[in-house]
């Protein structure tokens with residue numbers, strides 16, 4: 001029963017958030033300078049033609065009407081069509097203003113559906129690498145606060161944090177891919193192409209996980225139920241693995257939720273460097289081409305993903321610590 | 327083989343045990359020796375800091391930095407735990423069980439109590455199956471009188487009240503049928519009625535499960551009540567050991583002597599507490615029909631917690647007014663209303679003709695100069711980073727009183743008045759003892775020269791000797807400054823010593839308001855009688871617990887029964903009590919009580 005009410009409440013809240021995000025993005029895109037029609041049609045197109053295309057596409061209607069139309073579309077699962085991309089692939093060049101291609105422009109939904117799984121794959125792998133690195137270091141540091149594992153955790157986090165991701169990406173690509181030919185780096189022709197960018201991302205987020213873990217494990221270890229557990233006769237392994245880690249996992253979960261959201265929404269630099277065909281690359285191109293429907297679509301989909309991740313994290317947290325279920 | 331099967335005369339024998347604080351090189355326990363027979367209950371008493379907890383931890387092999395055993399032996403069955411840590415580890419939680427005074431944080435908050443009881447038993451006795459362990463846990467939860475044990479087994483620690491949690495910890499200790507139970511101050515955090523139940527329970531368990539008990543506590547009456555023999559610890563040394571009666575009659579050591587002599591009494595007659603009761607005086611604080619509820623979310627949606635209901639009393643200038651009741655009865659919520667920190671949902675609170683409940687925030691700030699609050703917790707209520715002088719000057723600064731030099735003088739004057747050395751002016755409060763901290767709290771409250779001081783459990787963290795000193799201080803300050811005090815407390819003995827009039831609260835209501843003598847010798851409410859019967863004392867009891875109190879705990883303030891809130895535990899309850907809530911009525915002589923038995927038509 002709790003679950004149903006929780007989900008109903010959170011999904012309603014989430015829908016509201018997504019609505020507000022789309023309203024904000026929609027308005028912002030229409031007030032920034034630069035006319036997308038001019039870009040689409042090319043600098044040479046006559047003013048009258050541009051006006052015609054624009055009013056054809058409804059771009060000269062008042063914003064709230066455009067927005068209403070757009071939301072109506074979303075409710076039917078239609079995110080609109082890209083201004084720039086044809087259905088068959090490469091972006092449409094700026095110079096052609098041949099109106100007949102309009103009907104073959106790509107569906108935003110299809111574009112996102114093609115690239116999102118790539119980003120998801122990258123994010124999951126990056127998260128797995130990050131946990132693999134951070135869990136042992138963080139837990140160990142938390143179990144010996146002030147000791148050398150704690151200092152080690154701190155130093156290694158500082159090193160990781162101070163490596164700029166583009167630099168690390170380029171260095172690793174040169175070293176592992178070009179020199180040693182261990183893993184491929186640029187573009188995407190199979191799963192192996194995910195490994196290097198995922199590793200770079202993992203190095204970027206691992207310090208946050210390590211930090212959160214050392215703090216929360218150390219905090220839990222100093223609580224009285226841990227102290228008393230030994231007197232109650234529990235073994236050290238039981239104390240650490242059954243009680244300490246479980247109790248310190250709630251802050252970790254929250255952090256992982258945030259990090260995962262960031263991975264889904266904002267791996268722009270890494271996807272760009274590795275030319276990885278995910279949402280990040282799609283976003284960069286959409287922004288450079290002023291492809292409003294695509295930008296909007298990506299924003300809405302990522303906002304919805306954030307909301308869902310948040311709900312899942314909270315649900316998992318209340319399962320672990322029932323006190324959070326209020 | 328279980329240890330208690332072995333036929334030996336002594337279960338535990340401690341020889342010349344010395345424990346040292348390694349940093350300072352100070353001995354905390356000095357040459358402690360004693361024996362404990364199987365099935366025996368031995369009380370250990372001593373003032374705060376005498377080393378009781380250190381002894382308990384040493385026996386449970388639970389000493390940690392900076393404490394270390396530097397000499398002696400702890401023999402169980404003739405084997406020295408200190409020389410054989412592996413043996414000590416096999417005993418921990420199995421043959422030697424420990425229950426502490428802070429049940430609140432003792433179990434993992436993310437696992438059900440039942441699961442942890444099972445986990446513990448299976449950790450020390452892996453041969454027992456999970457199903458058997460579960461069955462045993464439920465049986466023991468029933469044995470310690472946890473209502474609906476089967477259901478409670480599946481609940482989380484935060485769903486238990488303090489008293490229930492302490493009982494669950496006793497179950498945890500008894501799960502493995504230990505030969506020795508070390509109970510360190512287990513009744514200290516509990517209300518008197520619950521503490522009385524726990525003591526009774528411990529005696530029964532001692533008989534049923536033949537466990538020897540080392541019962542550590544800081545209250546002489548409780549120690550004598552609980553044990554076959556009492557051992558007195560003073561400054562880390564065992565100074566005497568006798569049966570309770572003999573100890574009271576012929577104490578051997580000066581400390582014991584002094585402890586017995588200064589023991590506050592409940593029933594001794596002829597105290598000169600009676601204040602001049604001049605009823606023409608105007609009340610300084612007058613509370614009428616005050617109520618406050620809070621909204622909480624519970625499993626089944628929103629719920630109303632009725633924290634305070636139907637509270638009525640008057641406090642007159644120069645009064646020492648006491649408010650007593652068990653934890654959760656709404657004392658602290660009432661305190662927040664009295665000080666204007668929150669506003670009541672109904673009723674009025676007049677302080678010198680001004681309604682605190684409706685005063686504007688600005689007026690309230692001005693009024694707060696005249697009534698000050700001194701809080702319970704001597705540790706949490708002081709900012710650790712400010713110097714003592716700065717702490718005392720802060721209220722003066724807030725109210726823009728005096729210039730720097732004047733404020734400094736007033737702070738120093740307040741320090742010397744409460745007995746804090748003035749050369750502590752620049753030091754941080756971290757080094758102060760609990761008693762000194764409470765003095766500082768009192769000084770901070772009185773620099774503004776208030777008319778009314780509200781003391782919320784101000785003394786409950788202090789031991790008997792320190793309490794006595796502070797009570798003398800309060801009396802002196804009252805004589806000098808004409809303060810009026812409201813003491814909010816669960817400690818009847820303290821209230822008996824200092825208060826002229828007392829209000830008894832139960833589940834948010836004032837069920838009785840009466841002058842001191844009247845309340846103690848002619849209580850008008852069955853709950854007051856139950857409280858009196860449960861109060862720890864060495865005197866002959868006027869009220870027997872068996873007659874006055876039924877098992878159980880107060881109902882939750884969320885789903886209150888329709889009639890009298892006490893009906894579930896009241897031995898005298900009758901039909902009318904279940905349907906109609908009694909109102910506060912006069913019993914003559916300034917005494918009021920809310921019970922149908924006082925209705926001339928009944929009884």
Ligand SMILES: Nc1ncnc2c1ncn2[C@@H]1O[C@H](COP(=O)(O)OP(=O)(O)OP(=O)(O)O)[C@@H](O)[C@H]1O
Nearest residue numbers: 347354373374375376377378379380381391392544
């Ligand atoms: N962890 C510790 N670090 C430093 N000093 C300690 C520590 N534990 C105890 N002490 C010191 O050992 C002495 C005995 O303390 P202990 O806690 O045994 O007193 P107690 O008799 O249990 O007091 P109370 O009645 O307040 O519980 C005190 O002087 C105390 O300051």
Ligand code: SF4
Nearest residue numbers: 890893896903921922
């Ligand atoms: S009203 Fe009834 S139940 Fe309540 S205290 Fe009086 S006799 Fe007991």
Ligand SMILES: [Mg+2]
Nearest residue numbers: 378379380511
């Ligand atoms: Mg102690």
